[in-house]
Amino acid sequence: MRGLTIIVAGAEGDRLRAALTMACAAAALGARARVYLHEAAVAGFAADAPAPAGQPTLGELRGIAAESGVETIACQSGLALAGLAADAIGVSGGGMIELLATLSDDRLVVA
Secondary structure, three states, rough: OEEEEEEOOOOHHHHHHHHHHHHHHHHHHOEEEEEEEEEHHHHHHHHOOOOOOOOOOOHHHHHHHHHHHEEEEEEEHHHHHHHHHHHOOOOEEOOOOOOHHHOOOOOEOOO
């Protein structure tokens, strides 16, 4: 199965939850799954946004994604803008050039 790379382009909780859910589904099917947090998405990812009743919070989804083997990459500029360190929020730091250079035959989704 082809891998899935998702670029999250905004900090909205719904956008982040959808990206993490999609990545977890791909990982459950045995595909490589990566989520790239672009700029403001880094701060949104670090926050624990509320979820609709009966749905996991963003923090819970972060844990599920990590346990599922989803690789989460934070934009280095976004980390700097948010005043965060990659290891403090459980992600690796990276950039768009590296992400695209390692895309291989992954499907690319922008959320």
